[in-house]
Amino acid sequence: MAKHKTPMLDELEKGPWPSFVSDIKHQAEKGKQAVKDAPDDLLGILELSYADRVTHWKHGGIVGVFGYGGGVIGRYCDQPEMFPGVAHFHTIRVNQPASKFYSTEFLRGLCNLWEKYGSGLTNMHGSTGDIILLGTTTDNLEPLFYDLTHELNQDLGGSGSNLRTPSCCVGKSRCEWACYDSEECCHEMTMEFQDELHRPAFPYKFKFKFDACPNGCVASIARADMSVIGTWKDDIRIDQGAVAAYVGGELKPNGGAHAGKDWGKFDIVKEVISQCPTECMWMDGKKLMINNKECNRCMHCINVMPRALRIGTDTGASVLFGAKAPILEGAQMSTLTVPFMPMEPPYEELKELIGKVWDWWMEEGKNRERLGELIQRESWQKFLEVIEMEPDPRMMREPRSNPYIFWREEEVEGGWTRDITEFRKKHQR
Amino acid sequence: MPYDPNEPLKDRITDIGPRYYQDFLPPVVKNNRGKWLYHEIIEPGVLVHVSETGDEVYTIRCGGARLLSIEFLREICDIADKHCDGFMRFTTRNNIEFMVDKKEKVKPLLDDLKSRKFAAGSNKFPVGGTGAGVTNIVHTQGWVHCHTPAIDASGVVKAVMDGLFEDFGKMRLPAQVRVSLACCLNMCGAVHCSDIAILGIHRKPPMVDHEWIDRVCELPLAIAACPTAAIKPAKTAEGLKTLDINYDRCMFCGNCFTMCAAMPLADDVGSGIAILVGGKISNRKSAPKFSKVVIPFIPNEPPRWETTVKAVKNIVDVYAKGAKKYERIGEWAERIGWERFFEKTGIPFSHHLIDDYRFAYTTWRTSTQFKF
Numbered sequence: 001m002a003k004h005k006t007p008m009l010d011e012l013e014k015g016p017w018p019s020f021v022s023d024i025k026h027q028a029e030k031g032k033q034a035v036k037d038a039p040d041d042l043l044g045i046l047e048l049s050y051a052d053r054v055t056h057w058k059h060g061g062i063v064g065v066f067g068y069g070g071g072v073i074g075r076y077c078d079q080p081e082m083f084p085g086v087a088h089f090h091t092i093r094v095n096q097p098a099s100k101f102y103s104t105e106f107l108r109g110l111c112n113l114w115e116k117y118g119s120g121l122t123n124m125h126g127s128t129g130d131i132i133l134l135g136t137t138t139d140n141l142e143p144l145f146y147d148l149t150h151e152l153n154q155d156l157g158g159s160g161s162n163l164r165t166p167s168c169c170v171g172k173s174r175c176e177w178a179c180y181d182s183e184e185c186c187h188e189m190t191m192e193f194q195d196e197l198h199r200p201a202f203p204y205k206f207k208f209k210f211d212a213c214p215n216g217c218v219a220s221i222a223r224a225d226m227s228v229i230g231t232w233k234d235d236i237r238i239d240q241g242a243v244a245a246y247v248g249g250e251l252k253p254n255g256g257a258h259a260g261k262d263w264g265k266f267d268i269v270k271e272v273i274s275q276c277p278t279e280c281m282w283m284d285g286k287k288l289m290i291n292n293k294e295c296n297r298c299m300h301c302i303n304v305m306p307r308a309l310r311i312g313t314d315t316g317a318s319v320l321f322g323a324k325a326p327i328l329e330g331a332q333m334s335t336l337t338v339p340f341m342p343m344e345p346p347y348e349e350l351k352e353l354i355g356k357v358w359d360w361w362m363e364e365g366k367n368r369e370r371l372g373e374l375i376q377r378e379s380w381q382k383f384l385e386v387i388e389m390e391p392d393p394r395m396m397r398e399p400r401s402n403p404y405i406f407w408r409e410e411e412v413e414g415g416w417t418r419d420i421t422e423f424r425k426k427h428q429r
Numbered sequence: 430m431p432y433d434p435n436e437p438l439k440d441r442i443t444d445i446g447p448r449y450y451q452d453f454l455p456p457v458v459k460n461n462r463g464k465w466l467y468h469e470i471i472e473p474g475v476l477v478h479v480s481e482t483g484d485e486v487y488t489i490r491c492g493g494a495r496l497l498s499i500e501f502l503r504e505i506c507d508i509a510d511k512h513c514d515g516f517m518r519f520t521t522r523n524n525i526e527f528m529v530d531k532k533e534k535v536k537p538l539l540d541d542l543k544s545r546k547f548a549a550g551s552n553k554f555p556v557g558g559t560g561a562g563v564t565n566i567v568h569t570q571g572w573v574h575c576h577t578p579a580i581d582a583s584g585v586v587k588a589v590m591d592g593l594f595e596d597f598g599k600m601r602l603p604a605q606v607r608v609s610l611a612c613c614l615n616m617c618g619a620v621h622c623s624d625i626a627i628l629g630i631h632r633k634p635p636m637v638d639h640e641w642i643d644r645v646c647e648l649p650l651a652i653a654a655c656p657t658a659a660i661k662p663a664k665t666a667e668g669l670k671t672l673d674i675n676y677d678r679c680m681f682c683g684n685c686f687t688m689c690a691a692m693p694l695a696d697d698v699g700s701g702i703a704i705l706v707g708g709k710i711s712n713r714k715s716a717p718k719f720s721k722v723v724i725p726f727i728p729n730e731p732p733r734w735e736t737t738v739k740a741v742k743n744i745v746d747v748y749a750k751g752a753k754k755y756e757r758i759g760e761w762a763e764r765i766g767w768e769r770f771f772e773k774t775g776i777p778f779s780h781h782l783i784d785d786y787r788f789a790y791t792t793w794r795t796s797t798q799f800k801f
Contacts, residue, residue, distance in 0.1 A: 008731055009584075009732060010549075011732040011733055012588070012732055012733075013547070013549035013550070015551060015591030015594070016551060016552050016594045017492060017494075017551060017552070017555065017591045017594055018492060018493060018494045018547070018551055018553055019494070019547055019549060019551040019587060020494040020495075020496040020587065022548055022551060023494060023498050023500075025548070026501070026548065027500050027501075030500055031498065031499065039498070042573070046572055046581075050584070050731040050732055051731075052697060053697035053698075053700070053731065054695045054697055055571075055572045055575060055576060055578050055695060056572070057574060057575060057576045058576055060576065066438060066441075067441070075576075089574070095446060097448050097450040097453055100519040100521075101450060101454050101455070101458070101516060101518040102516065102518065103516055104509045104510050104515040105515065106448065106453065107505070107506050108506050111503055111506075115499055120498055120500070121496065121498055121499075122496075122502065123570075124493065124497050124519050124523065125519060125523065126617075127568075127569060127618045127619065128617070134574060135574070142432065146431075146432035146441075147431075147432065149441075150442060152448075153445065153448060155443075155444065155447060169521065170518075172463040173450075173454060173458050173462055174478055174486065174488070175465060175478075176465040176468065183450050190447060194444040198444060215711045215713060216711050216712065216717070218521050219619065219710045221622075221710060221712075222619055222621060222622035222717065252469070254560070254561075255468055255469045256471070256560065256600075257470055257561045257600055257605075258560065258561045258754065259473075259600050260473065260560075260561070260562065260599040260600035261600070263754050271754065271755065277714055297712075298712050298713050298714055299711070300714045300755070304755070306468060306469075307466075325617075325619050325621055326614055326616065327615050327684055328656050330787045330788055331621040333622070333717055367650075
């Protein structure tokens with residue numbers, strides 16, 4: 001028998017999409033979780049929110065494990081007498097493996113651990129990428145961390161004003177478009193910056209995300225303070241035989257992504273050549289031609305004809321900085337900073353770059369100021385000075401339209417010290 | 430040795446990071462890492478990737494609720510053990526993927542997945558989320574676990590995905606449609622570049638808990654947190670230090686509440702949903718774009734959020750009818766013009782949709798190129 005009546009939540013058991021309510025009910029009924037009443041009481045308090053149309057969770061308290069300043073988020077409900085199973089309901093962030101492949105051995109180990117020390121409820125995964133263990137009491141934190149590290153050889157993720165758990169796309173493991181090894185780079189950068197990840201010393205959060213191509217499956221350009229996006233410098237590889245097969249209809253465009261509707265016969269001019277944003281493609285008889293020098297590597301033609309067109313072989317990544325959601329100055333996307341960086345382990349160039357960025361941000365950033373906001377406040381020119389890079393037209397959408405240039409004194413002949421008396425000798429008052 | 434509460438720091442292990450991802454790759458993936466040639470979507474939710482070695486990996490993508498119990502995770506493990514040599518993966522958008530190395534293994538796996546239902550009847554493993562369709566909604570915690578939300582997350586997602594279910598399993602749209610939900614402006618779900626974003630917003634200024642605020646908050650931090658300088662120091666009639674809010678300046682961002690628990694702003698009728706459309710992440714054809722607010726407010730309607738579901742479905746349907754092949758929602762809206770977007774979708778345009786914050790002018794029309 002369910003502990004609480006949940007008539008409103010029961011409505012969310014209907015319909016074809018997987019019902020989280022059904023799942024929590026199943027855990028409440030069958031599960032052997034340490035915090036026995038957590039699933040039942042979570043449904044109870046959620047039902048109360050459904051009736052009241054506001055949340056019943058309080059501002060987090062400071063909880064954690066010894067030596068770490070992040071990885072655990074304190075959470076308490078505001079009706080502990082009614083719902084004792086979720087009175088203390090702290091979240092634990094566990095650093096997911098790059099690209100989120102799992103062995104069942106590891107997953108079962110994680111389930112056993114969370115059965116022993118928590119609510120039996122998880123998020124696979126949180127928005128930043130972590131495995132989220134949803135809800136336990138303070139006394140379970142240290143033993144859980146001990147078993148997590150000793151038995152599963154696994155560490156916590158980030159929270160608070162620190163490096164947040166980095167994440168990446170599926171990359172070379174299962175994608176033909178990976179321009180660099182986003183998984184290896186994500187793992188290596190996570191390992192390199194363990195101290196920054198576990199011990200908050202930043203003005204605010206900092207996120208790394210690694211997309212292996214410009215399609216951007218992990219959305220780094222919108223949500224990472226440092227977005228590393230794969231690209232290439234040489235020519236798109238063309239298999240003219242496969243081009244002919246697309247034109248002839250033997251191969252389905254876009255890997256069959258449009259199969260649910262009849263869009264008519266594939267038309268390479270309409271669907272590929274005239275959609276090219278730089279107009280750098282044309283047909284020479286039956287041959288597809290590309291002026292690669294003018295290509296901006298948007299991926300459209302490659303996405304439409306994956307068996308005919310492949311990314312180049314001189315590959316690496318573009319590095320961009322400054323993305324964030326709207327809080328506080330408005331949403332920002334990352335700005336192109338390093339057009340091309342070779343990306344080979346151990347990624348020394350990238351590590352050196354991030355070191356310069358952090359030194360500046362930690363010195364100049366205000367409390368809760370994201371990197372993108374600091375760059376806006378100080379200027380792109382200042383940022384380039386800090387990272388010791390020369391300005392490049394690729395960094396800007398267009399040159400400035402106002403002429404309010406902050407000339408530096410050393411750029412102007414004779415500097416700024418002038419003699420008004422000399423001036424007056426020629427110009428009466 | 431198990432954990433010893435008397436010596437909590439004994440044998441302590443720290444800073445070991447995550448497990449190495451290559452330890453978790455299925456053999457066919459490990460053997461062909463970096464060697465993939467191309468992929469195809471055989472049917473909605475089923476992909477094949479072909480390697481230069483001739484190997485193939487078949488992936489079956491299933492929608493997931495993100496909020497999963499360990500009992501359910503164990504069921505995932507059972508399936509992966511039975512069909513997939515003990516490996517599986519999750520996608521960035523919370524889909525569950527099962528992989529097999531032979532075509533003949535696909536059908537038994539599909540049949541198994543499609544047969545599994547929750548007690549009340551919903552699918553445990555709906556197959557789809559590929560190609561030109563709707564894939565899983567990325568979302569935040571909502572009323573399940575967060576202190577700042579304006580709306581629930583899991584319940585809204587469940588209701589909207591029930592409404593879009595056909596398009597999860599079909600590939601009839603002009604391009605992929607990425608729907609995302611964030612339950613407040615903090616956007617831990619970063620929905621600001623989605624084709625359709627469902628965003629929790631507040632519409633009432635914070636209440637100040639005058640009796641407690643000076644005991645639980647650093648008042649200068651709360652004052653500094655306000656981007657419009659709407660908060661100033663004040664004293665109660667009893668002489669307690671407190672804060673005063675200039676209501677005319679409040680834009681309901683909730684940043685003060687993030688800094689100070691004694692300024693709650695969530696409200697049963699004040700808080701609700703805004704809908705944004707037309708964002709994208711990919712660099713394909715056009716550059717990545719922000720999503721734009723097209724519906725300023727829909728009340729919270731638990732448990733099934735009917736108005737929100739209807740609004741999202743309407744946008745998807747009008748887009749499906751009007752857009753050209755490969756055109757994302759934002760590209761379609763820009764081609765036809767936003768005035769046409771409002772006309773075709775029947776969404777009313779109001780003053781709420783005109784930007785008046787930091788970069789406002791960049792969104793105003795400074796040409797005569799409009800449509801009647």
